[in-house]
Amino acid sequence: xxxxxxxxxxxxxxxxxxxxxxxxxxxxxxxxxxxxxxxxxxxxxxxxxxxxxxxxxxxxxxxxxxxxxxxxxxxxxxxxxxxxxxxxxxxxxxxxxxxxxxxxxxxxxxxxxxxxxxxxxxxxxxxxxxxxxxxxxxxxxxxxxxxxxxxxxxxxxxxxxxxxxxxxxxxxxxxxxxxxxxxxxxxxxxxxxxxxxxxxxxxxxxxxxxxxxxxxxxxxxxxxxxxxxxxxxxxxxxxxxxxxxxxxxxxxxxxxxxxxxxxxxxxxxxxxxxxxxxxxxxxxxxxxxxxxxxxxxxxxxxx
Numbered sequence: 001x002x003x004x005x006x007x008x009x010x011x012x013x014x015x016x017x018x019x020x021x022x023x024x025x026x027x028x029x030x031x032x033x034x035x036x037x038x039x040x041x042x043x044x045x046x047x048x049x050x051x052x053x054x055x056x057x058x059x060x061x062x063x064x065x066x067x068x069x070x071x072x073x074x075x076x077x078x079x080x081x082x083x084x085x086x087x088x089x090x091x092x093x094x095x096x097x098x099x100x101x102x103x104x105x106x107x108x109x110x111x112x113x114x115x116x117x118x119x120x121x122x123x124x125x126x127x128x129x130x131x132x133x134x135x136x137x138x139x140x141x142x143x144x145x146x147x148x149x150x151x152x153x154x155x156x157x158x159x160x161x162x163x164x165x166x167x168x169x170x171x172x173x174x175x176x177x178x179x180x181x182x183x184x185x186x187x188x189x190x191x192x193x194x195x196x197x198x199x200x201x202x203x204x205x206x207x208x209x210x211x212x213x214x215x216x217x218x219x220x221x222x223x224x225x226x227x228x229x230x231x232x233x234x235x236x237x238x239x240x241x242x243x244x245x246x247x248x249x250x251x252x253x254x255x256x257x258x259x260x261x262x263x264x265x266x267x268x269x270x271x272x273x274x275x276x277x278x279x280x281x282x283x284x285x286x287x288x289x290x291x292x293x294x295x296x297x298x299x300x301x302x303x
Contacts, residue, residue: 051194053288057280058083060254061110067094071164074101077111084117099124100163105203106187107134112143128155130188166194172213185209197290202228206235220244227251231262249277
């Protein structure tokens with residue numbers, strides 16, 4: 001990232017509480033589990049000048065909240081069925097009684113299942129997904145019924161969604177993806193921009209789909225990357241990480257799961273490339289506060 005950006009302390013650390021993250025980042029030369037980074041540029045002109053991002057600890061699944069107070073709230077994925085109540089709780093703790101946008105990256109249950117708890121409680125003004133079906137997974141028909149009850153639109157490469165002071169640009173897949181393709185290969189991948197801050201959200205886009213994505217993707221440089229597919233073996237290639245050049249990687253995963261994520265090779269690659277990372281199975285909910293030309297990352301260490 002930009003060499004004009006500098007890292008400054010945001011506080012100390014409790015040796016016992018922060019030890020898992022401290023041991024990780026210390027091996028890569030960084031000493032702080034709470035990071036504040038300075039971004040050179042102007043702040044957004046719409047609504048609050050703060051963007052609150054939460055990558056929630058939903059076990060083996062994905063759920064992220066983007067919240068600009070008094071302006072816009074977006075939910076990207078909602079985790080598995082068993083964790084929907086956690087997503088609802090977080091939204092209600094933020095005082096959210098209406099979601100401006102719900103985005104489902106792809107039709108796998110560990111990404112849309114939590115909506116069965118969220119949407120009956122909290123209204124969605126609009127919903128996006130990649131438009132594809134998943135006849136092999138239970139509950140997809142129920143998801144489609146839920147989706148059809150909301151104002152709905154298919155998102156694809158070129159879609160730009162402005163919500164108050166932040167923008168979500170869809171980078172993948174192209175319009176009308178092949179329904180026979182691997183479902184993860186057609187996952188939405190998005191760049192989230194707020195002022196000069198950029199977060200690349202890779203959904204579950206990994207393997208061959210991620211390789212195709214790299215061939216056609218525009219500028220991918222970002223401050224933070226949400227690693228695809230829970231950090232599985234087919235995620236986060238060296239080519240992708242070189243293009244993104246992130247200050248921090250986030251991995252949403254459970255400690256014990258059927259796909260063996262996060263894969264040791266992915267973690268080793270991040271370490272060799274000097275990219276600090278945080279995992280929800282070790283750090284709990286991970287909060288990012290973007291404000292006043294800087295952003296602060298705080299692992300919660302709680303479920």
